Amino acid sequence: MLQALGLGPAEEAVYTTLLAHPTASAQELVRQTGLEEAETTRVLLDLAARGLVAIAAETASRVTDPADSGAGPQPARYRLTPPSVALAPFLVEQRNALHRAETAFSMLTEQYRTTAAHPAGSVMEVVVGVEQVAHRFHQLQRGAQWELLVFLVGEPIAVPREAADASESFALDHGVDFRVVAAKNYLDVPDVAGDMRAAITAGLKLRLVESLPLKMVVSDRERAMVPLDMTDSGGEPSAIVVHRSGLLTALVHLFEKEWAQARPLYATTTGVQAKAKADQRPTEGELEVLTLLLAGISDRRAASQLGLSVRTVERRTRRLMDLAGADSRLQLGWHAARADWL
Known part of the structure; x- marks a missing residue:
């Protein structure tokens, strides 16, 4: 302390x-x-x-x-x-030191942008190699002050999921608004479903879509990182880091567009549900099944991601349809939206 x-x-x-x-x-x-x-x-x-x-x-x-x-x-x-009385001067000195560090950071960043050898150097840079890519990824996530926007697609390559989870926890612990859009195939990564539920509990906002055009992380709308095709870098992981520019604005716009069209994942049973009788509303476990089914995920894949048996998923789906009075999953989706289940 x-x-x-x-x-x-x-x-x-x-x-x-x-x-x-x-x-x-x-x-x-x-x-x-x-x-x-x-x-x-x-x-x-x-x-x-x-x-x-x-x-x-x-x-x-x-x-x-x-x-x-x-x-x-x-x-x-x-x-x-x-x-x-005694500790006040120490606190003032630490605040002054932080202010000096922030000033130095701003000056160095601006100097880097204005003195890059190539005119495009102030807009984007290329990083090559596992260590370099991982280092820049953690810089973006841990350096975020107020917002992180992330696209998740498929299995991680340069940054192991455990290391990404650590940076994610760091950002959430510091109150960063953390929004993630994940492609369905990201849920095929082993054990990822449990990690996602824990992250959502910690404050992560997660939505799911059928597919995404790229992986991406945007930090404070100041910097973004996008992986490159490894065939263009001799088989090594590589990425571009995009600084504030029209290109960065386009990436943020792309994220907001996908976010608006995506479905929330692992909805919680709060708000309206708390005001109704428990036997007339879905349980939290049933809502977890519902969000996956409405995202187009099969019963078998949903069971795998949630750590359940296929029979349990089918039983929960049947109860959802009974609650909704639905004869098909299409009707179930319509009722879920109308009844504000998600």
Whole structure:
């Protein structure tokens, strides 16, 4: 926690231990923190020099009290300076450092765009090789401040799904608006359905379409990354990174068009459903089946993606049709839309 303000692990250990005690000596802090006595003493002196701790008044009084004159030297006791006073300068310095870093980032980005050797260099760059492609992918996802737009198609090549999931979690944890349109064949990747449900629970917005023209990630509408055909790069994974331009605007427009036409996946049973009787509305498991069926996925594929048996999928479909009073899946889709099930 305090390392973000510039304190090291040993300093944080001593400081947080003092939070739970009005005063403490170096020896007492050794027992509480597990640090060596010499290290603890050094940390206390450093914290005192920085104004974060002070020698307790009771220690000073012992020095001047005649009654203690024959008792021998007493170990110094320390107390915290109020955090609201002592830590404020550290917080200001960290904010200033972040501001300086953001300024440097903007200047370097602008310099790169204006000094590229080729006129097109400021619009797009080509990256070749697994490591380079993966590095730029993580830069785009982890560097997003407010929005990520993603097309998912087929199995990943340069970036393993586990690594992509880590960057995805990082973005969601930082409050990024994360929207994904996935082609149906992406659900053929093993175990992806469970990962998708977990991501949606964490805040990911996912929709499904029959097919997509390309894979893509767009970060803050400032940069985008699109894979290239590996035959054009000697069989190595490669991609173009597109910076702010008319081309980037076209990619964003393409995403919004596909998003508007796509179907939500794994709808949850909230809102209207919560107001109705449970036996008159689909369960969450039934809605998971429904979203896949309406996307044109077969019972067998839906069962595989949801980790169910085909018989269970058929049973849930039958109950959905009973609830809707439908004789066909076409009628089921019409009723689901009209009844706001999705």
